[in-house]
Amino acid sequence: MQYRLTTPVTREDLAPLKAGDTVLLSGTVYTARDAAHKRMMELLDAGKPLPFPVEGSAVYYVGPTPERPGQVIGSAGPTTSGRMDPYSPRLLDLGQRIMIGKGKRNQAVKDAVVRSGAVYLAALGGAGALMAASVKKLEVICWEDLGCEAVRKLEVEDFPLTVILDVHGGDLYESGPAAYLASLHAG
Amino acid sequence: MRTIQAAALTDAVAKLCIQANTRLPEDIVAALDAARHGEPWPLAQETLGLLWENMELAEEKNLPVCQDTGMACVFVELGQDVHIEGNFEDAIHQGVRQGYGEGFLRKSIVGDPLRRVNTEDNTPAAITLRLMPGDGCRITVAPKGFGSENMSRLGMLKPADGVEGVKQFVVETVKLAGSNPCPPIVLGIGIGGSFDKVAYLAKHALLRPIDQPNADPFYAALERELLEEINALGIGPQGFGGKTTCLGLSIETAPTHVAGLPVAVNVSCHVTRRATAEL
Numbered sequence: 001m002q003y004r005l006t007t008p009v010t011r012e013d014l015a016p017l018k019a020g021d022t023v024l025l026s027g028t029v030y031t032a033r034d035a036a037h038k039r040m041m042e043l044l045d046a047g048k049p050l051p052f053p054v055e056g057s058a059v060y061y062v063g064p065t066p067e068r069p070g071q072v073i074g075s076a077g078p079t080t081s082g083r084m085d086p087y088s089p090r091l092l093d094l095g096q097r098i099m100i101g102k103g104k105r106n107q108a109v110k111d112a113v114v115r116s117g118a119v120y121l122a123a124l125g126g127a128g129a130l131m132a133a134s135v136k137k138l139e140v141i142c143w144e145d146l147g148c149e150a151v152r153k154l155e156v157e158d159f160p161l162t163v164i165l166d167v168h169g170g171d172l173y174e175s176g177p178a179a180y181l182a183s184l185h186a187g
Numbered sequence: 188m189r190t191i192q193a194a195a196l197t198d199a200v201a202k203l204c205i206q207a208n209t210r211l212p213e214d215i216v217a218a219l220d221a222a223r224h225g226e227p228w229p230l231a232q233e234t235l236g237l238l239w240e241n242m243e244l245a246e247e248k249n250l251p252v253c254q255d256t257g258m259a260c261v262f263v264e265l266g267q268d269v270h271i272e273g274n275f276e277d278a279i280h281q282g283v284r285q286g287y288g289e290g291f292l293r294k295s296i297v298g299d300p301l302r303r304v305n306t307e308d309n310t311p312a313a314i315t316l317r318l319m320p321g322d323g324c325r326i327t328v329a330p331k332g333f334g335s336e337n338m339s340r341l342g343m344l345k346p347a348d349g350v351e352g353v354k355q356f357v358v359e360t361v362k363l364a365g366s367n368p369c370p371p372i373v374l375g376i377g378i379g380g381s382f383d384k385v386a387y388l389a390k391h392a393l394l395r396p397i398d399q400p401n402a403d404p405f406y407a408a409l410e411r412e413l414l415e416e417i418n419a420l421g422i423g424p425q426g427f428g429g430k431t432t433c434l435g436l437s438i439e440t441a442p443t444h445v446a447g448l449p450v451a452v453n454v455s456c457h458v459t460r461r462a463t464a465e466l
Contacts, residue, residue, distance in 0.1 A: 014280070019425075020230070035303075065254050065293040073397045074291055075245070075254035080334045080367050103367035117276070123233070125334065125369030125425055127241035128254035145303050148293050160237075163228050164429065177421035178430030181229045 001160045004158075008056025011075045011117035016036040017163050018172030023121055024158040029058045029100065033079055036143060037087040044090065048098040051142035051151050054091060058098035063148035066130070070095040073154070075128025081120070085109050100161060113165045120165035122172075134159040144184055189266070189322040191466055193273025195309050196326070199464045200282025200312075202329045203261060203328035207462035209249045211242060214396035215373070215459050217436040222371060222424075231429025233445035235371075236312020236422065238457055253369075253458040256292040257330030259312040262394065268322040276314060284308040286328075315387070324466040327394055335368035335456040339456045342384055345449040353378060353450050354413060360452040361417050361433070371434045373397060375453040376413075385449035388439040397435025406438045413438075413458075424457075427429035434459075 005013055007027035017023070030052045032040065040050055061081050065074030080100030088099060089112035097118045099109075102125035111118055123131050137155035144150050164172045209217075219242070223235035245252040261279050271278070287294060287309040297303040301446065340360045344352045357376060364372070377388025393454075400407035414436055423429025434457060443449060 027335075039236060058264075063293060065251050065255065065256060066291045068249070069247075071250075074293070075251040077254050079255070080337065082367065086212055103371065104426075122425065122427075124237055124241065125366075125367075126240050126253045126456050127238055127333075129245035129248060129250040129252060130237060132243035132248075132250060133244065147307065148295070162425075172428075173426050176230065177423060177424070178428070180231070180428035180430070181421040183228070 007058045007098070009058070010056060011066050011097070012043045012118050014097060015167060017119055018164050018168065018171040019034060019166050020164050021163045023161045023163060025058065025098070026157050026159070026160055029154045029156050029159065031060050031062050033063055033147045033149050034083055035146050036151050037084055038053060039143060041087055041090070052153065055095035057096050058100060059091070060098055060101070060123070060154065061101035064132070069159055073114040073132050073138050076135060077128035078123040078125055078131070080158070081105060087113065092118045098118070110165055110169070110171065114167055114169055117167050119163055119167065122164045123161055123163035126158060131159070188268055188270055189430055190270045190272050190418070191324055193271060193275065194211055196271070196275070196278040197285065199326050199466055200261060200279050200328060201286035201289065203326060203462040203464055204283055204286025204292065204330065206290055207214035207231065207328050207330050207460040208256045209245055211252060211458065212230035212396065212409055212461055214398045215434065215457070216242070218397055219457060222434060223354065223432040226421065226429055226431050228429040230371070230427050231423045232389055232430060234424040234427055235431060237421055251292060251383070253297065253332060254293060254333060255332035256287070257332045257460070258296060259287070259309060260315070260329045260331050261312045262315045262317070262327040264317050264319050264320040264325040265321070266324060267318050269324055279312050279314055280310045283310050283312045306389060316407040321405065325463065326466065327392060327461055327463040329461040332456060332458065335372065335454045338364035338454040339452055340369045341449070341451040344384065346446070348448055348450050350409065352448065356450050357413055357452055358420070359417055360454065361422070362420060364454055365422060369456040371431045371457050371458040373434050373455040373457070374436035375455065376438045376450040377435060378438060378440045378445070378449070380449060382449060385443055385451040388441055389451035389453035392437040393453055393459060394440040394461055395437040397437060401438050406440060410436055410438055446455065
């Protein structure tokens, strides 16, 4: 099943999504990876606001290559999401609804997805040129000193994603390979 | 005695950094092509099609194939009859600085592993120098992304573990990696040597084209068996499930100690990059 979603999203928007579905996402997506997540936690610890409105937001774990003159963005595929596991549950509990990256998440993140009515979507790992094609606008909004890790505000159009973790506890990284292996025996 | 100017090294390295990051090697392209036509599982087929599209788009738009343009691993096979005029290592670092700047490649290196401040020019390169007979100079730049590098493993097995132990270790490494290293993956496998040597063997194995089996029929057979076993795991492209988990793997071996059986697996992705030039 394919869904079209526009950010910000609500719990209700995400409820029908199941692991293995595809999503074409449009609207605003914020980028953050290791260093930016660490700084966001420091802000929260200090009781300060985050650099973007978190309610209903989508965060893409990416550090793009520098854009050439005339380009909106360079290559922009996902980084390994597992490194954000220590930070994600706190952001999901604050209202972040969509995480975009690639690779496995830990149990605490899976639990937080179910609890907060969020989703974890995979972008195509290693397909930086393809993912870049859906990005229409880019603005560095915070922590420029972090270079490729600075927080960027992206406007995306039909950003192609696959549902990995859904609110029902589904995990494509388990069900996908299992379904393929079962098909071999069924044949 | 032949003289090579350091500036010539710099130029070559700069060009190779850009070339490696925007064009995949022929053997990897051929393996991706074969995989997308031979994949029976629909979602996996579709995913491989998108990876193919990405590769074409990168070429058309002059973009890096992957945004993680990696740590610049530079391998130099230098003839012992060559004199380098100028500073050899500085020349290579300068080449990386130039290539990553002019090529709009990502700067992904921190100067210290714990204090972590970005060097902002992707230096230093990881340089491996090997002295060879003659007066040639062969440079290979193999940018390595860390999504896959982080999934690599090294084990000091017992001699009694034998070939089965090695196979088990390799397959376990792939299972533990799962979707993280952007499958379909490519593996460089080192067997033998010492603790440090085996890691080098695994890294060096990634330089061999994956359509070129090990010259020793015993290890060529082991390569085939391992590939088959890994592609029976069902992890599939991106970990979404399917037949194509690994595009190819290379084994390199070295003599080892009577008491040991070191094995190292350097995990790489479908964007396994390398470019070579002869000076």
